[in-house]
Amino acid sequence: GENVEQHPSTLSVQEGDSAVIKCTYSDSASNYFPWYKQELGKGPQLIIDIRSNVGEKKDQRIAVTLNKTAKHFSLHITETQPEDSAVYFCAARLVSGGGSNYKLTFGKGTLLTVNP
Amino acid sequence: DAGVIQSPRHEVTEMGQEVTLRCKPISGHNSLFWYRQTMMRGLELLIYFNNNVPIDDSGMPEDRFSAKMPNASFSTLKIQPSEPRDSAVYFCASRSRDRFSPLHFGNGTRLTVT
Numbered sequence: 001g002e003n004v005e006q007h008p009s010t011l012s013v014q015e016g017d018s019a020v021i022k023c024t025y026s027d028s029a030s031n032y033f034p035w036y037k038q039e040l041g042k043g044p045q046l047i048i049d050i051r052s053n054v055g056e057k058k059d060q061r062i063a064v065t066l067n068k069t070a071k072h073f074s075l076h077i078t079e080t081q082p083e084d085s086a087v088y089f090c091a092a093r094l095v096s097g098g099g100s101n102y103k104l105t106f107g108k109g110t111l112l113t114v115n116p
Numbered sequence: 117d118a119g120v121i122q123s124p125r126h127e128v129t130e131m132g133q134e135v136t137l138r139c140k141p142i143s144g145h146n147s148l149f150w151y152r153q154t155m156m157r158g159l160e161l162l163i164y165f166n167n168n169v170p171i172d173d174s175g176m177p178e179d180r181f182s183a184k185m186p187n188a189s190f191s192t193l194k195i196q197p198s199e200p201r202d203s204a205v206y207f208c209a210s211r212s213r214d215r216f217s218p219l220h221f222g223n224g225t226r227l228t229v230t
Contacts, residue, residue, distance in 0.1 A: 034218055043120070043207050043221030044159075051216065089159065095215050102147060102166070104219060106159045 002027040004092050006107025014115050019077045021110045023090035026071070030092040033066060033073045034104070038087045047088075048075070051095075080114045087111050120222035122208050128228045134196040137225045139208030140189055147211040149219065150183055150193050154204045162206075165191065177202075198229045 003026040013019050025033075031052035036044035050057045050064045050073065057064050063076045073092075077084055090107040121140040129135055141148050150162040163173045165185045173183070180199070185191040195202055205226050209219040 032216055036221075041223070043209070043223050044219075045221065046218040049216075049218060102149075102164055102171070103161065108158045 002030055002092055002094070002103070002105040004090060004105050004107040006090050006110060008110060009108065010111045010113070012113045012115065013080055015080060015082060017080055019080050019084070019112055019114075021075045021088055021090065021112070022072065023074070023092075023107050024070075024072050025092040025105075027092070027094065028068075028071060029094050032093045032095045033064070034091050034093075035064060035075050036089040036091065036106075038089065038109070040086075044089055077112075080112075082114050082116050085112055085114045120208055120210055120220050122206075122222035122225050124225060125223065126226045126228075128230065129198055130230055131199055132197045133229075134194065135198045135202075135227060135229075137193040137206050137208075137227070139191045139193070139222060141191070141208070141210030142212075142220055143189065144212060145210035145220070146188070146213045148185060148191050149209045149211075150191070151207040151209060151221075152204045153207060153224070159207075162193070195227075198227075200229045203227055203229050 006023045034049035037047045038044040048062050048064050050066050061078045066073045087109045089109050091104045093104045123138045148165040152160045162175045163183045164171050168185045183193045205224045207221050207224045209221045211217050
């Protein structure tokens with residue numbers, strides 16, 4: 001099955017700096033890579049996703065890059081703010097027309113702390 | 117939309133007691149997932165329902181765990197008897213039938229078994 005490794009497990013940055021979280025996946029067939037943000041006491045919420053036919057996607061201060069050859073994908077947050085402090089999870093899934101396209105495999109998470 | 121609704125938010129029970137966690141998925145979503153989150157193991161998929169039918173329960177830890185989805189708007193996860201090692205946050209998530217649709221999580225139930 002798919003295995004997703006996520007690094008670092010904790011990340012502390014100063015407000016205004018950039019933050020980068022990296023993930024690798026094992027199944028080259030995976031073609032959908034979402035990122036989730038989990039705030040204290042809440043469930044994970046989707047913040048951005050990327051499909052394998054795209055190398056980069058950006059949404060305001062958040063961007064995700066994908067390297068299919070290396071099986072790497074990364075989350076980039078620019079101009080970080082204290083409200084960006086949370087746990088971030090990467091995930092990978094094979095989306096196909098068959099019946100096995102439900103399983104989303106998560107990384108172990110990164111605790112991001114943005115210091116004012 | 118109110119999102120995925122889980123109840124209770126917190127549950128404290130004694131070892132050996134039965135625990136029932138409840139979930140109302142987003143209206144119109146046809147897939148429902150139960151996850152367990154712990155510091156040691158992260159997010160683990162317990163069971164997946166599609167159109168109210170259990171498709172994959174290979175993540176259910178043991179026979180003490182059971183899940184049902186009697187209709188499209190309600191699901192339960194039951195632990196009987198509960199044990200201290202079941203202490204975790206349990207999340208329910210739902211998704212629409214669109215192939216690339218994301219998971220929508222509830223805010224979870226924090227279960228403590230003493």
